[in-house]
Amino acid sequence: MKKESKETAVLLIDCPDHKGLVHAVCDFVLTNNGNIINLGQHVDRTDNHFFMRIEWEVDDFTIPSDKIGEFFDTLIAKKYHMQWSLHFGARKPRMAIFVSKYAHCIHDILSRYESNEWDIEIPLIISNHDKFESLADRHKIPFYHFPITKENKANQEAKEIALLKKHKIDFIILARYMQILSSQLIDSFPMKIINIHHSSLPAFAGANPYKAAYLRGVKFMGATAHYVTEELDEGPIIGQDVVKISHRDSINDMKRKGKDIEKIVLANAIWSHLNHKILIYKNKTVVFD
């Protein structure tokens, strides 16, 4: 997962489908001396909506990096009513972790961080408990303990938002954070908060999905990574995985097996997000691979 030696730009685009969209975007890059190293494109035929991800080397690009957005918007995006975002590989994404008391996801994330599997910064960990303070210390990541009660929730979240803004956080991972976020926090990081839910959504949304799955007697259980929106467990799904179970599995067995797919599904979602591979449209995702 080493960074490429050359600096690259990633452009994520979506708009109503139209003849010549791929051509127009490629033309913009090639005419200005960009070397395309990745191109993903998808048309949703039901909605006639177009999605594109293009990555190119900007070392010899005619347009200076801080002007690319303006030029693309003026020359291409406006003409086709495109939504777009532009990202540069040189800037390390800054990720915050929210966690409560379950260890498997945060351990897995910090192991990858320590191994340089991901090219990111983790400027802080926030928790409503103090359980993982020493773990954070060990990884030299500042740890902030914000106990949450019904009464102090709005106040504590306001402090969290200020802290996140101060640290220029790009996106937030809820690594089994057992609190429902209020809209002030969600709205401050729209489509920038990723949650891991321990079921195959939409099955078993809400609390205690393992128990619910056990009682229903399902033969597969799952995990779902999704962006957090105001509707609980209803945000755009980034990734899912499942594991076969049987009557032999107790709720404890389900928890044990579930933890392993939760951490992998979450890690894959983080990987796609930080590589700017996800487009959101109509509460669904396009995840380029």
Place this chain on the structure above:
Amino acid sequence: MKKESKETAVLLIDCPDHKGLVHAVCDFVLTNNGNIINLGQHVDRTDNHFFMRIEWEVDDFTIPSDKIGEFFDTLIAKKYHMQWSLHFGARKPRMAIFVSKYAHCIHDILSRYESNEWDIEIPLIISNHDKFESLADRHKIPFYHFPITKENKANQEAKEIALLKKHKIDFIILARYMQILSSQLIDSFPMKIINIHHSSLPAFAGANPYKAAYLRGVKFMGATAHYVTEELDEGPIIGQDVVKISHRDSINDMKRKGKDIEKIVLANAIWSHLNHKILIYKNKTVVFD
């Protein structure tokens, strides 16, 4: 899947857990000169409930086959408050198929039937359409066409029940039968009707699960075989399978991929049912393998 050369009996048992249950049942079989060829056992630790499946050769069994049930009930079952059922391998299960207009499940079932993959009789096919009459003819299976309207439903189902009883049907497969059965039919064949639903229940119960899955943007879709109870899509789940999908899959792609897991999941459920491998308890199944 050839029948064993020797005649066997299968006993399915469940009861509150108790010391010595396996021992007691084995003792009953061994003392009377039975040769155990399969033994499956499971204890649900949450409910402290015991499940057992035992299969033995009855050729030299001291108790005559038509008396085994009575003796087992008197000597063992009553003592431990067991629910039990007894099945003999020599008797071919008699299976009825209900179908509407989708071809994939009935084609798959009849292919297995023609190849002698299953040791069963299919005395009749019932449909609310006439689409598959020639298919039934070709396999020399009597085909009964019962068009269903809101007005005639009770009447038609009464005729269907009479027909099923007349043909001594053991169990019914709904091979994508697009009608909700009423309670008179369900109650006539309790836990003897298997439906295939084209989603990973409990997700996307009811009509149009593929469309609902498409709109929700899930990354896995599934199929579920379950026993039919009065609550629609709420009966005990026998088996499930899933297939990975992505934003590239249109609803048509989902239907295409879904059909393949539907037919396999249904076939596996039929196989478990006809081999007397399924026990039902608290709206869940224990499926011995």
Place this chain on the structure above:
Amino acid sequence: MKKESKETAVLLIDCPDHKGLVHAVCDFVLTNNGNIINLGQHVDRTDNHFFMRIEWEVDDFTIPSDKIGEFFDTLIAKKYHMQWSLHFGARKPRMAIFVSKYAHCIHDILSRYESNEWDIEIPLIISNHDKFESLADRHKIPFYHFPITKENKANQEAKEIALLKKHKIDFIILARYMQILSSQLIDSFPMKIINIHHSSLPAFAGANPYKAAYLRGVKFMGATAHYVTEELDEGPIIGQDVVKISHRDSINDMKRKGKDIEKIVLANAIWSHLNHKILIYKNKTVVFD
């Protein structure tokens, strides 16, 4: 799987990677008034090799259909040293089936054929046994029986080739055909013969893979669809699937479970092939989805 109402062309391309390839191909289609409805593109970074599949509506295309190949070759392909093939949706692919004595794959294929799941012609079935003659009759497909011995093999295959050529066969499916093809037949249909092997190649190539998998004690078994080349079981892999097994599975259980993934993997490979979604390079496939 209905055919689109408008006539389309599919162009499959591969060549050494080069700046502007997507642009050049899109330009060719758009400049001549083609409406692109599908575009898939991939660059293998290890080999710096470029792959593309583009499908467009040709109703209003400026270049007449029988001239598209010539124009594309002259204007684009030669310049970039492209390998390419051109296909038209209006022409139904003509598929031959070779089969021996296993029923599951041929049953599955003919079920899909009968349900119009695939838009193909099956002009003939060839077998070294007469077992499926009545099945072929029932589907009104001419059946040719070519018993094979060591002595008559070359002669029989020569007749088969003549027959296949006479019927303008586009591609051949070995639906569990238990004979090794000789090079004269393989060379007559290069990368046009698809075999289904009952293991996850390269594991358990050759005869009796289920027995070998049983003896090795693997916990997953698989099926592989691949193009046939002169090296047995070594051709480009189109698709694979696996199924979990355990110590409980006898060789018979493995066969039963294996048959279900074999037929699905084979059907998926056929679907990709007949929709011109497969490119072959260095004994591997790019399968656009």
Place this chain on the structure above:
Amino acid sequence: MKKESKETAVLLIDCPDHKGLVHAVCDFVLTNNGNIINLGQHVDRTDNHFFMRIEWEVDDFTIPSDKIGEFFDTLIAKKYHMQWSLHFGARKPRMAIFVSKYAHCIHDILSRYESNEWDIEIPLIISNHDKFESLADRHKIPFYHFPITKENKANQEAKEIALLKKHKIDFIILARYMQILSSQLIDSFPMKIINIHHSSLPAFAGANPYKAAYLRGVKFMGATAHYVTEELDEGPIIGQDVVKISHRDSINDMKRKGKDIEKIVLANAIWSHLNHKILIYKNKTVVFD
């Protein structure tokens, strides 16, 4: 995964199949006032070989724990030519880790250790590199650095064996240990050394399986946990898993995806081993679940 409050014994048994084996073993436990809490049993019909795992509470058992083995051997095992082993839940298994330079498996193991997911002791970590010394320190596990060259290998391994014996190590995990063990070490811990291989064995045994899988163009890749025997990558397979790949996956993508299944497959194998759920027979495993 908390230990049960009551002390338990686990008996693993295998022998030629015989009438009444389950009965005889249950009789031994029940007659002596044991409360069976788990019973798994399997007969391999191909070899007519019997396998059994039985776990019971020994608090009120008539035979003292240190005499159970002797009594069982005399009264039951000799009669039926049983191989057996006896384990007590109260004794924490002592596990050694061997590691080289890959972080994902050792990180995952130590995370589970830290979270008390497993009820074990890890008295030491051995490595041919010093990379993970600080990681070991952080978890307060003694770390031993044994650089290996062709010349010193026998000598270093002799020291390792002495160290392992001194620490009363029960079993060894090769957490991506990039050295082939010599027979002196393997023979000192027969069927007590678990390796994780980064392919679906028997496919791609030996070095560089990801590269080999990439070159062959497979559509699934896998990981295999197995006991180490003198034949490289040929020992009894404990568990496997696979992940779907496509032409889009570079060797680096394969490594990234592979690491996640490697660590999960290895963790599952450890879990089965330390819970005494594995029986080995004819270079295969029976893994009770």
